[in-house]
Amino acid sequence: MSLLAAHPVGPAVDRARADVDAARHELVLAGHVDWVSDAADRYRSALAEADARVRRVVHALDELAARVRAAEAAPVCLSLP
């Protein structure tokens, strides 16, 4: 069981993280092309940028997961407006 499972959003964050990891794996596959040209260079550059963007998603989810873990140790305190 994930460390995040106890928090209401923990399981969803777990699943989202797994999906994003799987997406990164697909990007690795998308880089395996036997293609040589200027367009291929541009494609690989765009793919690298896309991968960097997905890595930022991973980073954001990791931060979110850290918050969730921290929340495990303390009772949730709502401050409704």
Add this chain to the structure above:
Amino acid sequence: MTAVRPDVERHPAPVWAQLEVVGGRGGTAAELADLDTAEAALERAADLLVRAHGELVRASWALPGGGAAGPAVLGTLSGPDQVGESLAGVLHGPSAPALAAEDLRALAGRLRTATHGYEAADRDVRRDVATAVGEQLGERPLLTAALGGLVAVQAVGVLVRAAPVLAVVAAAPAAREGLVRVAGRQVGTVPGRLVEDGQVAGMLRAASAFLVAVWPGDQHLSHPAVRPAARAAAQAVGGDGAQVAVTALGARLGTPPVASASAAMALVASSTPAGGSRAATVTIQRIDRPDGARSWVVAVPGTQDAGVAGRNPFDMRTNLELVGGVPDGVSAGVERAMVLAGIGAEEPVLLAGHSQGGMVAAGLAAGLAGRYDVRAVLTAGSPDVSPPVPPGTQVLRLERATDAVPVLDGDRSARDRPAATTVTDPRAVGPLVRAHEVGGYVAMARDVERTLADDPSVAAWQGAADEVLGPPGSRAVTTQYELTRPRPGASPAPPPTARS
């Protein structure tokens, strides 16, 4: 994928502005199946990111009061653990999975556009060939074959007796009539433009398609027909064309170490009777480099005999076997000579060849993978009929646009592979025969060295060749080997033994 050729007649341009480079490290090549696979992977990645985004949206619903939470509400739901705030940051900030998914879908769309472009180019090539066959020659397959075969054969100087395939055409009376009728009109108009426009290649395909169609058994006209037609013709000659005897003729004195592509091609030129060598001779140069390393240059000349049954294997039979993809005498002889020369498995090799010799060189680079360390191949005026070379081998192909021989493979598409660079000189150089001369290709190699050193494809080949060619201070030992087909009925040649 192809450059526009300048108008040489009215606007003479310097050499550097005229040589065309296709393929190689800086060229254009695409494996369309790979692009399809990559596009599908990008779409799957986008789907996964959208699903991740959905998970996070549903997670927001799990927070108290978060059912319809926007960023402002979520931010105030966090409390001390700040989970809502962080979740809002992910869902509505620049790191939202859905935004990354949009990027990937856009990239997949661009990739799809590129794939469609390549497919369209491929279709155009096929359509052009079909047009050449259909519109120019009508719906008379016998005449088509006769004219196509005649023009192609005449264009490359193939004699009738050297092409048993013509016997098939000649067997059909209608075809024979067509052959006679068009002969006087067409033969004189073959050069230059016809080759340059690719019509010779189209006609060759037409002729080959017909020949395949009339050959016994199931035939598949949808496939390029040159190879099966050549194979059938080679088999019609009978016997084992790969049987050759190899005799070491001894060292040639005074040959300097090959230090450049043009010098390698000059070594090929010197291996011909016109270059001062005996007929049916290959030249192998051992280069002892200043650092103690040893490398080798193997020079293979072109066709020397228009027959199919003589003892010189540099003949039309070998051409048919090479184009047909069956074992041939020159390749077997060169391989045997390499063993006799004592080339080590770890010692880098450059294979250079003109015309038929180029086909042999490229074929050996693929066939000797694992046994010899072939780093570079240099061909001049050669059809492109060989399988892809192994990783680590670079091929430089020199072609003159008015040389009819390179189009004998029947392939009008760009010679466009990552490890194979084709440099084309579009300048007209006079009659067909002159365009194919090895001396002209030596000069073209010098032009390439002088003007294209910075081209990434040429530079990649040069980098591979430099691992073989002799730097200043190198010493060379140059040995020639004579290849001879045995007389009919003679016992097979013994297996080669490496020189100690």
